[in-house]
Amino acid sequence: MSFGGEKINPSYEIIKRIKDNIGGAEIIKLEVPVVFHKSAETVIKKINEINPDYVIMLGQAGGRHEISIERVAINIDDASIPDNENNRPIDEAIDKEGLPAYFSTLPVKRIIRVLREMGIPASLSNSAGTYVCNHLMYSILNYIYSNKLNIKAGFIHIPYIMEQVVNKPGTPSMTLEALIQGIETAIKAAMRDSDDIKVSEGKIC
Amino acid sequence: MSFGGEKINPSYEIIKRIKDNIGGAEIIKLEVPVVFHKSAETVIKKINEINPDYVIMLGQAGGRHEISIERVAINIDDASIPDNENNRPIDEAIDKEGLPAYFSTLPVKRIIRVLREMGIPASLSNSAGTYVCNHLMYSILNYIYSNKLNIKAGFIHIPYIMEQVVNKPGTPSMTLEALIQGIETAIKAAMRDSDDIKVSEGKIC
Amino acid sequence: MSFGGEKINPSYEIIKRIKDNIGGAEIIKLEVPVVFHKSAETVIKKINEINPDYVIMLGQAGGRHEISIERVAINIDDASIPDNENNRPIDEAIDKEGLPAYFSTLPVKRIIRVLREMGIPASLSNSAGTYVCNHLMYSILNYIYSNKLNIKAGFIHIPYIMEQVVNKPGTPSMTLEALIQGIETAIKAAMRDSDDIKVSEGKIC
Amino acid sequence: MSFGGEKINPSYEIIKRIKDNIGGAEIIKLEVPVVFHKSAETVIKKINEINPDYVIMLGQAGGRHEISIERVAINIDDASIPDNENNRPIDEAIDKEGLPAYFSTLPVKRIIRVLREMGIPASLSNSAGTYVCNHLMYSILNYIYSNKLNIKAGFIHIPYIMEQVVNKPGTPSMTLEALIQGIETAIKAAMRDSDDIKVSEGKIC
Numbered sequence: 001m002s003f004g005g006e007k008i009n010p011s012y013e014i015i016k017r018i019k020d021n022i023g024g025a026e027i028i029k030l031e032v033p034v035v036f037h038k039s040a041e042t043v044i045k046k047i048n049e050i051n052p053d054y055v056i057m058l059g060q061a062g063g064r065h066e067i068s069i070e071r072v073a074i075n076i077d078d079a080s081i082p083d084n085e086n087n088r089p090i091d092e093a094i095d096k097e098g099l100p101a102y103f104s105t106l107p108v109k110r111i112i113r114v115l116r117e118m119g120i121p122a123s124l125s126n127s128a129g130t131y132v133c134n135h136l137m138y139s140i141l142n143y144i145y146s147n148k149l150n151i152k153a154g155f156i157h158i159p160y161i162m163e164q165v166v167n168k169p170g171t172p173s174m175t176l177e178a179l180i181q182g183i184e185t186a187i188k189a190a191m192r193d194s195d196d197i198k199v200s201e202g203k204i205c
Numbered sequence: 206m207s208f209g210g211e212k213i214n215p216s217y218e219i220i221k222r223i224k225d226n227i228g229g230a231e232i233i234k235l236e237v238p239v240v241f242h243k244s245a246e247t248v249i250k251k252i253n254e255i256n257p258d259y260v261i262m263l264g265q266a267g268g269r270h271e272i273s274i275e276r277v278a279i280n281i282d283d284a285s286i287p288d289n290e291n292n293r294p295i296d297e298a299i300d301k302e303g304l305p306a307y308f309s310t311l312p313v314k315r316i317i318r319v320l321r322e323m324g325i326p327a328s329l330s331n332s333a334g335t336y337v338c339n340h341l342m343y344s345i346l347n348y349i350y351s352n353k354l355n356i357k358a359g360f361i362h363i364p365y366i367m368e369q370v371v372n373k374p375g376t377p378s379m380t381l382e383a384l385i386q387g388i389e390t391a392i393k394a395a396m397r398d399s400d401d402i403k404v405s406e407g408k409i410c
Numbered sequence: 411m412s413f414g415g416e417k418i419n420p421s422y423e424i425i426k427r428i429k430d431n432i433g434g435a436e437i438i439k440l441e442v443p444v445v446f447h448k449s450a451e452t453v454i455k456k457i458n459e460i461n462p463d464y465v466i467m468l469g470q471a472g473g474r475h476e477i478s479i480e481r482v483a484i485n486i487d488d489a490s491i492p493d494n495e496n497n498r499p500i501d502e503a504i505d506k507e508g509l510p511a512y513f514s515t516l517p518v519k520r521i522i523r524v525l526r527e528m529g530i531p532a533s534l535s536n537s538a539g540t541y542v543c544n545h546l547m548y549s550i551l552n553y554i555y556s557n558k559l560n561i562k563a564g565f566i567h568i569p570y571i572m573e574q575v576v577n578k579p580g581t582p583s584m585t586l587e588a589l590i591q592g593i594e595t596a597i598k599a600a601m602r603d604s605d606d607i608k609v610s611e612g613k614i615c
Numbered sequence: 616m617s618f619g620g621e622k623i624n625p626s627y628e629i630i631k632r633i634k635d636n637i638g639g640a641e642i643i644k645l646e647v648p649v650v651f652h653k654s655a656e657t658v659i660k661k662i663n664e665i666n667p668d669y670v671i672m673l674g675q676a677g678g679r680h681e682i683s684i685e686r687v688a689i690n691i692d693d694a695s696i697p698d699n700e701n702n703r704p705i706d707e708a709i710d711k712e713g714l715p716a717y718f719s720t721l722p723v724k725r726i727i728r729v730l731r732e733m734g735i736p737a738s739l740s741n742s743a744g745t746y747v748c749n750h751l752m753y754s755i756l757n758y759i760y761s762n763k764l765n766i767k768a769g770f771i772h773i774p775y776i777m778e779q780v781v782n783k784p785g786t787p788s789m790t791l792e793a794l795i796q797g798i799e800t801a802i803k804a805a806m807r808d809s810d811d812i813k814v815s816e817g818k819i820c
Contacts, residue, residue, distance in 0.1 A: 264615065265615075266614075266615040276484075276486075277484050277486075277510070279482050279511060279513075279536070280511075281481075281482075281513070282612075283610055283611065283612030283613075284610060284612050285610045285611070285612040285613065285614065286614070293610070295608050295609065295610045295612070296519070296606070296608055296610075304509060304511075305482070305509050305510055305511040305512060305513060306482070306484060306485075306509075306510040306511035307510060308484075308486070308510060331484070331537040331539065331540060332536040332537040332613070333615060334536065334612070334613040334614050334615035335536060335612040335613055336612060336613070336614040336615060338614075338615045339615070362615055401501070403500050403501055404500065405488055405489060405490045405498070405500045405501075406488065406490070407487075407488030407489050407490040407500070407539070407540040407541060408488075408490065408537070408539040408540055408541070409471075409491070409539050409541040409543075410469065410471040410474075410538060410539035410541060410543045410544070410567055
């Protein structure tokens with residue numbers, strides 16, 4: 001069982017359209033408010049309710065070219081714009097007792113390889129930013145770690161959907177169809193039993 | 206009647222898949238070699254054979270984000286790499302007697318507007334480069350002008366197809382489906398009777 | 411004798427600082443209003459007054475990375491924003507009787523090579539846009555051609571000056587010092603007696 | 616007392632040229648091999664020898680536009696190319712006992728503000744990559760933390776020096792002079808007594 005929390009409407013358009021059962025796993029979908037602490041509380045409440053095996057979070061990162069799999073979330077909120085309830089934390093720890101960062105517990109390299117094999121552009125990201133996406137990813141991994149839950153979790157960023165960039169020449173996008181196929185493929189790849197593969201997606205700097 | 210000459214295989218994949226009849230017009234397709242003078246000769250031979258109303262040329266411009274409609278072709282060959290028959294002209298006039306440039310005689314602004322209305326990213330380009338694409342566009346417009354033919358002609362550049370960028374993170378692309386729909390839409394928009402619309406797609410520099 | 415017309419204050423900062431005598435040539439400087447037809451009239455009036463050997467025009471192209479030497483100007487005004495006197499021509503010929511385009515009569519390739527030899531990034535541009543810069547370049551080349559004047563002319567675009575991008579992360583720039591050295595070097599290279607060199611700076615598309 | 620470790624020759628050109636005394640502090644300079652563990656050992660040996668107050672590390676990040684101040688280093692080596700001694704670790708923890716990440720203990724926001732006030736483009740980076748730069752930054756912060764040393768440390772990435780991009784059109788750079796002034800300014804800003812300022816340099820994602 002797994003579910004996808006997501007951040008804003010464009011990515012929810014994808015969530016709504018993905019299958020309810022992927023590779024034998026039941027998919028529970030959840031829309032999440034773009035609000036710093038409330039986003040995490042919403043997902044944690046659902047975790048306690050349904051006890052999932054995987055938590056795959058989704059958000060839109062306008063400007064990126066591919067589906068990008070986040071490697072790590074860091075313990076900081078630094079908001080350049082207010083969230084949807086007008087919070088704008090600057091340089092605040094998400095959890096003062098929490099570790100400085102958490103690595104995704106999804107097999108990020110395997111997800112990327114499987115996506116590419118399916119003809120879908122994908123890449124690894126070493127930063128989920130310092131806004132609500134990173135906050136949510138950090139908070140969920142922190143909750144799972146602190147409570148010793150047996151849940152794998154991670155965050156996937158999607159680029160703009162093609163319709164969103166029609167009047168923005170020079171902006172990268174993917175089609176809704178390719179993104180739906182991509183997220184379904186990523187979910188399937190995430191759930192394979194074996195460990196992550198060891199191939200470099202490293203960035204020099 | 207119109208036909209689309211094209212330059213390399215990826216754009217020929219599109220040509221092959223577009224309908225043979227669009228908006229009542231018969232579509233004649235033609236594959237064109239990526240060779241400086243031969244590309245134009247191939248298209249001119251076909252023009253004389255079928256006497257088309259429109260010549261819509263297609264080529265791939267890897268690195269661009271949208272379908273881009275070329276505004277102008279200039280009278281110069283300046284090849285940074287050899288063509289497919291190993292010609293590499295540098296700073297040679299395409300036609301020593303020809304005008305310095307020709308503007309597309311397609312309604313470029315209307316094509317862009319109709320594409321965007323269909324949800325397909327499109328933009329105007331003020332340079333088709335100085336390689337075979339510009340050579341072909343210049344040569345055909347020059348031939349039509351010099352022979353006072355009643356044919357409208359222009360060039361459309363397409364970005365990479367999604368499958369081409371799977372292993373090139375950070376490279377923009379569009380899906381084959383979106384490009385097929387885009388080119389069919391562009392052909393339909395090109396053939397409307399009215400003049401071009403007067404909206405700015407200007408670039409400051 | 412030569413002079414540099416320019417377009418906006420940042421590039422005039424460079425003009426003011428370049429030497430008044432370069433390689434034995436007297437440099438006459440001229441500030442030009444960013445107004446469609448008035449820009450050209452200002453330069454033409456000065457041409458008639460001083461009868462220069464070279465007219466090297468300068469403008470800023472924010473977003474470019476290097477000093478870029480324009481190859482060609484096209485016979486069209488297409489303004490996405492109004493000029494400084496609120497003119498906003500869209501798809502109007504600059505000169506209804508003029509040629510479709512004019513190529514720079516400066517040795518563009520040699521200028522680029524000499525700049526690079528001096529350690530200054532430079533590139534060739536195949537489009538000066540469709541705003542006042544292109545208008546001015548076209549108009550001056552058109553005037554020289556129509557009146558059979560023995561004057562070489564061309565246009566150079568400069569990137570942002572470093573100070574202009576301090577609050578715009580991700581925007582390319584060069585320092586004022588590098589640009590001054592670059593423009594002085596370009597003027598010197600432009601005035602060498604020999605023909606342009608034949609090396610490719612071509613763009614595929 | 617502080618010193619700047621650096622990674623490759625271009626950034627060592629800067630180090631060599633910065634003053635030996637900045638704002639009353641003695642500057643000890645150190646060249647560091649681009650080798651995974653050896654880079655950190657070299658710096659740790661020097662730390663033990665001179666007991667500095669600050670360790671400001673420097674490396675080149677070709678492709679970035681500004682001086683960028685790193686916020687965080689993560690506990691992972693993922694090398695897409697071998698280092699200078701042919702090591703190519705993939706997905707290995709830098710220190711299996713270490714924390715997942717360390718935040719820079721330099722006042723990163725203040726450094727950025729002071730640089731901008733001096734007219735020097737600067738930005739905050741949330742990822743130092745997963746190669747030797749991140750390895751060195753992580754290792755030094757880990758060593759200082761584990762040994763409870765009273766040393767502030769952080770990493771600064773510089774873009775290409777202008778001379779390096781002469782033949783790479785479209786690549787951002789800064790001049791050596793601007794970079795020297797920038798690093799001296801950054802060192803001065805780092806050493807001010809007060810806490811970091813609280814302004815957002817956050818990235819949404």
